[in-house]
Amino acid sequence: MKLEIKSVDDSNRLEVLTLQVLPEQRGFIETPEECLKEAEEWPEFRPVGLYSDGMLVGFAMYGALLDNVGGRNVWLDRLLIDAQHQRRGYGRRFTELLIARLEVEYGKQPIYLSVYEENASARKLYESLGFQFINEYDADGELIYRKK
Numbered sequence: 001m002k003l004e005i006k007s008v009d010d011s012n013r014l015e016v017l018t019l020q021v022l023p024e025q026r027g028f029i030e031t032p033e034e035c036l037k038e039a040e041e042w043p044e045f046r047p048v049g050l051y052s053d054g055m056l057v058g059f060a061m062y063g064a065l066l067d068n069v070g071g072r073n074v075w076l077d078r079l080l081i082d083a084q085h086q087r088r089g090y091g092r093r094f095t096e097l098l099i100a101r102l103e104v105e106y107g108k109q110p111i112y113l114s115v116y117e118e119n120a121s122a123r124k125l126y127e128s129l130g131f132q133f134i135n136e137y138d139a140d141g142e143l144i145y146r147k148k
Contacts, residue, residue, distance in 0.1 A: 001052055003093055005060070005101060008036065008047040015056050016049050019082045028119045029080050032059050045077065050094045057085040060098055064106055074106045076113045091125055099129070099147065114142035 039045040050058035061078040081090045131145040
């Protein structure tokens with residue numbers, strides 16, 4: 001199985017917009033359309049398609065955002081695997097690939113992400129990959145996790 005991470009551009013944008021999560025997951029993450037609009041407003045975000053053997057199976061968005069003291073924090077801001085491709089290990093494998101990509105692009109430094117407390121499967125995945133809840137919440141009430 002060949003896994004690839006490709007930037008979202010005119011060649012794959014429409015396909016990315018077709019990705020959907022399971023109905024019970026809809027409150028946990030924005031739609032690809034909402035994410036891409038946000039990426040247009042915030043050039044720090046990098047939206048990417050997640051591919052397995054050339055087939056689009058998911059979407060992620062990451063970037064380095066300014067913190068409140070003038071530095072930058074690296075965020076793995078969004079990650080979704082399309083409903084029809086879930087439960088095949090893609091979430092774990094792509095999270096590992098994204099962590100490696102962030103380390104190459106931004107250097108070795110803490111990586112942040114946020115997740116709703118109710119999203120137990122995502123929390124379990126992130127914790128198994130070394131992310132820890134830092135006792136902080138984002139503006140939407142999501143738990144903020146950090147990987148050192």
